[in-house]
Amino acid sequence: MAKDDFLNALGTMLGPKGLTRDADALAPWLTDWRGRYHGAALAMAMPSTTEEVAATVRLCAEHRVPIVPQGGNTSMVGGAVPDATGSALILSLRRTNRVRRLDPDAGAAVVEAGVILSDLHDAARARGVRFPLSLGAKGSATIGGLCSTNAGGTQVLRFGTMRSLVLGLEAILPDGSVLDSLAPLKKDNRGPDLKQLLIGAEGTLGVITAATLQLVPEPEETATAWIGMDSPQSALALLRRLERAGFAVESFESVPADSLRLVLRHIPGTRPPLDSAPPWNALVEVTGARGLRDQVEAALADALDQGLASDGVLAGNQAQAAAFWRIRDSISEAERASGPAVQHDISVPVSAMPDFMLSAAAEVERAFPGTSASAFGHLGDGNVHFHVRAPAGADPGRWLGEQGKAVSAFVYDHVVAVGGSISAEHGIGQMKLDTFARLTDPARLNALRALKAAFDPLGIMNPGKLVPSLASDATAP
Amino acid sequence: MAKDDFLNALGTMLGPKGLTRDADALAPWLTDWRGRYHGAALAMAMPSTTEEVAATVRLCAEHRVPIVPQGGNTSMVGGAVPDATGSALILSLRRTNRVRRLDPDAGAAVVEAGVILSDLHDAARARGVRFPLSLGAKGSATIGGLCSTNAGGTQVLRFGTMRSLVLGLEAILPDGSVLDSLAPLKKDNRGPDLKQLLIGAEGTLGVITAATLQLVPEPEETATAWIGMDSPQSALALLRRLERAGFAVESFESVPADSLRLVLRHIPGTRPPLDSAPPWNALVEVTGARGLRDQVEAALADALDQGLASDGVLAGNQAQAAAFWRIRDSISEAERASGPAVQHDISVPVSAMPDFMLSAAAEVERAFPGTSASAFGHLGDGNVHFHVRAPAGADPGRWLGEQGKAVSAFVYDHVVAVGGSISAEHGIGQMKLDTFARLTDPARLNALRALKAAFDPLGIMNPGKLVPSLASDATAP
Structure with missing residues (x-):
C-alpha cells in the first residue's frame, strides 16, 4: 500500500523516536486544549533537525500527504488539529528545541521552533536580558507556533507582536526547500520581506523551523x-x-x-x-x-x-x-463561572477603540435584550476581548445554540464597519474560516488564495485552516 | 490599431491632464536622475485618484500593456525607468498627492502615493508632529516610491525603515482590484501581512496608491x-x-x-x-x-x-x-571629486559590521593592489556604503571598465559570506538584477518568482525589475 510505503520510508528516515502511530501517544495531539476540535491522523512525525523537517516535507509532497504542523497545540481557533479523515501527518516540531545561539550584546537569539516560550524566558534571564513577549500559554506554546500565529500578549504596546520581534527566520517551503533568512539584517532591500509571509500564515505556506529573535535589556x-x-x-x-x-x-x-x-x-x-x-x-x-x-x-x-x-x-x-x-x-475564568458568554477577539484602530467599546456594547444589548456586553484588555493596542453574556436565567447551552451565531455576526459586522479585524490575536484556524470568508473583501481573499496556490500548489500544508476555499459557506457568523 | 484603441480609451478615461505622449513632457521621465538608464514609453498616464489608477491598471491588463509605476524617479538602481522597446506605459502617481488625513493625537496620517516627502514633513510640522524618515532626495521622492522601495535614511536606527512606519496601505493589484488595508490596526491576525508584500516590491506586484504612516511627537x-x-x-x-x-x-x-x-x-x-x-x-x-x-x-x-x-x-x-x-x-560627492570609485550599498548583521568594515577593506586592497577601500554610514543599522577607489593615476573610465565588475563581485561575495545583503537601501531595480540572481539561494529566488507569477500572471507590472528571469545571466558581479 502507498500509505505503508510512505510510513516505512518516514520511519527509516526519522528513527523510532521520530515517528509514532501509537494511539495513546497520538491522543493528546488530536484535540485542541479547550476540547472543541477533534481530528485523526495517519501518524505523528517528530523530527529533531531542520534537515529532518525538510526531508519529511519532501516525502509528504511526493506522496501527497497533508501536513499539520504542531508546536504546543495551544491554538484558540483549532489551528493545529487535523481534520477527521485521518489522512494527515501531524508534524510536531517539539523535538527541534535548541537555543542555537544567544548573544546578549547583539540583543539576539537563534531559537529552534520547538523551544517552549518560558524556556526561552529562562535562558534569556540567565544571561541578563529578556525576550519581551509573554502570554498565558507560555509553559506550552513554542516559538514556531508563536511565529506562525504572530502571537501578541501583554507587551505588544511597547515591543509589538512576533512580527516585530522576529529578526530572521528559517522555514521549510512546501516543496521541501529551506528558506534561510536567519541573518538579522536591519536593512535588506532584496524585494519584499519573505519572512513576513510565513509569520501569521498558520503553517499554510510552510513550516517554520527556527527564528532569530530580538532580546532587550532587563529594566532596572x-x-x-x-x-x-x-x-x-x-x-x-x-x-x-x-x-x-x-x-x-x-x-x-x-x-x-x-x-x-x-x-x-x-x-x-x-x-x-x-x-x-x-x-x-x-x-x-x-x-x-x-x-x-x-x-x-x-x-x-x-x-x-x-x-x-x-x-x-x-x-x-x-x-x-x-x-x-x-x-x-x-x-475570562470569572466570566465562565458566572454563566455562558460569546467571546470575540477583535481589534479596531486604537483611536477608535474607546468609542467602539461603549457603542458596540450598547448596541449589542439593545439588539439582544437581557444580554450584557463588555470589552476588556489591550486598549493601547486597539485590541479587546469583547464578551456578550447571556441574559440572567437563560439556559446556557440553549442560549448559545440559539443566539450565539447571531450575536457574533452582529459584533463582527460592527468591527468590520469601523475598519477592524475579526481576529486580533488568535488567528483564523478552522474556527473563524467562515466568518473570514464572509467579511473579507474579495481583493484580499484573492490575494491570500493566490499566495496559497503559488507556495503550496499541492495543497498539503495545514489544509482547511486560514485560507477559505472558493466554495466556503458564507452563512456562519 | 490595438495600441491606438488602448491610448484612446485611456485618454477618454483620464482626460487631457491625465495622459501625455508629448516627447518633451515625457523626456525627463525616460532617464534616471544619474543618467545611467534610458528608456522609451508609449505614453505617460497621470491619474489623480485611486479609482483612476485602478481603471488604468485594468485597461493595461486587458491590452497586455506593461506598466512602469513612477513617483519622483529618484531610484538609485534604474527601478523607475522603462525598457528601450517603448511598449510600456509610465504610470506616474505624482497627481495623487493629497494628505487625506493627519491626526496628531492618533500619530497617523493617510497620505497618497504622489505626496513628496518634504511636503509631508511640512504638513506634519505644521501640526506639531513629525514623520521620522528623511533622505537626500526628500524634495523629489514620493510616498509611493518610498513604500515600494522600503526606503531607509538616517533615522532607521530608532524608527526603522518604511516597513515599520507603514501602518496601513492601499494598493492596486495587477488585475485592477483595490487592496484596501489603510486601517491602522496594531494587531490583525487574518493571515500573513499582505501589505508587507507590496512594501519593497518595487512596483512588480502592484501599485501603491496611499499609505497610513506613523507620526511621532517633535522632540523637546x-x-x-x-x-x-x-x-x-x-x-x-x-x-x-x-x-x-x-x-x-x-x-x-x-x-x-x-x-x-x-x-x-x-x-x-x-x-x-x-x-x-x-x-x-x-x-x-x-x-x-x-x-x-x-x-x-x-x-x-x-x-x-x-x-x-x-x-x-x-x-x-x-x-x-x-x-x-x-x-x-x-x-559621496567628495569621493567623486577625488577620482573614480566603485560603490556598494550593503548590509551585514550589526554585530558583524565593525569587523567587516576593516577586514573587507583590507582584503579588497590586497586583491586589487593600489585601490583604497573604505566604508562609511549607518553603522548602527549594519548598513554602510562601501567604496573602492581606483589606484592613484589610473584612467577613470578604463579602470572602471576593466576592474569595476571584478571589484564588485569580490565585495558582494564577502557580504554574502557573512549572511549580508547586496542591497541594503537602494533595492535591485535593473542595476543589481544579475548580481541578485547570482548570489541568491534558489529557495528564495523560487519564492520570489512564485509570488510574481501568482500576483502578476500577465507579467505587466514593472517588468525587468527586481525579479530575475529564469534565463538571467549569472555572469555579472
Whole structure:
C-alpha cells in the first residue's frame, strides 16, 4: 500500500523516536486544549533537525500527504488539529528545541521552533536580558507556533507582536526547500520581506523551523499601577500622556467595573485594588531606570489633578503587582463561572477603540435584550476581548445554540464597519474560516488564495485552516 | 490599431491632464536622475485618484500593456525607468498627492502615493508632529516610491525603515482590484501581512496608491555630537552604551579618517570638527526631553574616561549641527571629486559590521593592489556604503571598465559570506538584477518568482525589475 510505503520510508528516515502511530501517544495531539476540535491522523512525525523537517516535507509532497504542523497545540481557533479523515501527518516540531545561539550584546537569539516560550524566558534571564513577549500559554506554546500565529500578549504596546520581534527566520517551503533568512539584517532591500509571509500564515505556506529573535535589556525598575477613571476615553488620554512624557509603557490593560466585579465574586483570594469603585480601570506597567517609581507616582498625581484619573495605586511590591495581574488574567475564568458568554477577539484602530467599546456594547444589548456586553484588555493596542453574556436565567447551552451565531455576526459586522479585524490575536484556524470568508473583501481573499496556490500548489500544508476555499459557506457568523 | 484603441480609451478615461505622449513632457521621465538608464514609453498616464489608477491598471491588463509605476524617479538602481522597446506605459502617481488625513493625537496620517516627502514633513510640522524618515532626495521622492522601495535614511536606527512606519496601505493589484488595508490596526491576525508584500516590491506586484504612516511627537531637545575613536568596534560599543543608558539615539553614522580628509579637501567651506585627527569618527544624534544636552555631555565625558572615545564635541547650535551633517552628506560627492570609485550599498548583521568594515577593506586592497577601500554610514543599522577607489593615476573610465565588475563581485561575495545583503537601501531595480540572481539561494529566488507569477500572471507590472528571469545571466558581479 502507498500509505505503508510512505510510513516505512518516514520511519527509516526519522528513527523510532521520530515517528509514532501509537494511539495513546497520538491522543493528546488530536484535540485542541479547550476540547472543541477533534481530528485523526495517519501518524505523528517528530523530527529533531531542520534537515529532518525538510526531508519529511519532501516525502509528504511526493506522496501527497497533508501536513499539520504542531508546536504546543495551544491554538484558540483549532489551528493545529487535523481534520477527521485521518489522512494527515501531524508534524510536531517539539523535538527541534535548541537555543542555537544567544548573544546578549547583539540583543539576539537563534531559537529552534520547538523551544517552549518560558524556556526561552529562562535562558534569556540567565544571561541578563529578556525576550519581551509573554502570554498565558507560555509553559506550552513554542516559538514556531508563536511565529506562525504572530502571537501578541501583554507587551505588544511597547515591543509589538512576533512580527516585530522576529529578526530572521528559517522555514521549510512546501516543496521541501529551506528558506534561510536567519541573518538579522536591519536593512535588506532584496524585494519584499519573505519572512513576513510565513509569520501569521498558520503553517499554510510552510513550516517554520527556527527564528532569530530580538532580546532587550532587563529594566532596572518596573512600576505597576491600578488606576480608576470615568471612561475608556480617559484611559486612552492617560496612555497618550504617559507616552508623550517619555515613559516606556509596556502594558496598558483596561478593565470595566463589571468585569472587576465578576472577578471579585468568582475568583478566591482577589481583593479590590481601590477603595472607590470607578466605572473603568487601567492596569498599567511601566519600565525604566532607577527612580522610575517616583516619576510614575508624580505622573499619577498629575493625572488625578487634571481629572484623567479618579483614583489610583502603585503596587508597593512584587506581590501586589502580581495581585493586580491576577485580576486581569482571571477575567475570562470569572466570566465562565458566572454563566455562558460569546467571546470575540477583535481589534479596531486604537483611536477608535474607546468609542467602539461603549457603542458596540450598547448596541449589542439593545439588539439582544437581557444580554450584557463588555470589552476588556489591550486598549493601547486597539485590541479587546469583547464578551456578550447571556441574559440572567437563560439556559446556557440553549442560549448559545440559539443566539450565539447571531450575536457574533452582529459584533463582527460592527468591527468590520469601523475598519477592524475579526481576529486580533488568535488567528483564523478552522474556527473563524467562515466568518473570514464572509467579511473579507474579495481583493484580499484573492490575494491570500493566490499566495496559497503559488507556495503550496499541492495543497498539503495545514489544509482547511486560514485560507477559505472558493466554495466556503458564507452563512456562519 | 490595438495600441491606438488602448491610448484612446485611456485618454477618454483620464482626460487631457491625465495622459501625455508629448516627447518633451515625457523626456525627463525616460532617464534616471544619474543618467545611467534610458528608456522609451508609449505614453505617460497621470491619474489623480485611486479609482483612476485602478481603471488604468485594468485597461493595461486587458491590452497586455506593461506598466512602469513612477513617483519622483529618484531610484538609485534604474527601478523607475522603462525598457528601450517603448511598449510600456509610465504610470506616474505624482497627481495623487493629497494628505487625506493627519491626526496628531492618533500619530497617523493617510497620505497618497504622489505626496513628496518634504511636503509631508511640512504638513506634519505644521501640526506639531513629525514623520521620522528623511533622505537626500526628500524634495523629489514620493510616498509611493518610498513604500515600494522600503526606503531607509538616517533615522532607521530608532524608527526603522518604511516597513515599520507603514501602518496601513492601499494598493492596486495587477488585475485592477483595490487592496484596501489603510486601517491602522496594531494587531490583525487574518493571515500573513499582505501589505508587507507590496512594501519593497518595487512596483512588480502592484501599485501603491496611499499609505497610513506613523507620526511621532517633535522632540523637546536634540543633541548632535561629533566623536572621535580608534576603531569601528569602539564606535559600536559606544552606541550600545548610549542605548542601554536609555538615550533615544536617532542617528549613528560612522566616518573613517580618509573619508573626512576627502571632504575637507574637496568640499568648500567644510572644517574639521575636532582638533585631533582620530582614525574613526561618529556623528551621533540623540533626541529627548529638556536637559538632554547636559545628559549627553556627561555620557560623552564617561566615554572619554573609559577609552571608548578619544575626542568629541557637542554641537553648540543648529548651525554647527548642520555643519556636522554637511560633512557626512558630502562624502559621496567628495569621493567623486577625488577620482573614480566603485560603490556598494550593503548590509551585514550589526554585530558583524565593525569587523567587516576593516577586514573587507583590507582584503579588497590586497586583491586589487593600489585601490583604497573604505566604508562609511549607518553603522548602527549594519548598513554602510562601501567604496573602492581606483589606484592613484589610473584612467577613470578604463579602470572602471576593466576592474569595476571584478571589484564588485569580490565585495558582494564577502557580504554574502557573512549572511549580508547586496542591497541594503537602494533595492535591485535593473542595476543589481544579475548580481541578485547570482548570489541568491534558489529557495528564495523560487519564492520570489512564485509570488510574481501568482500576483502578476500577465507579467505587466514593472517588468525587468527586481525579479530575475529564469534565463538571467549569472555572469555579472
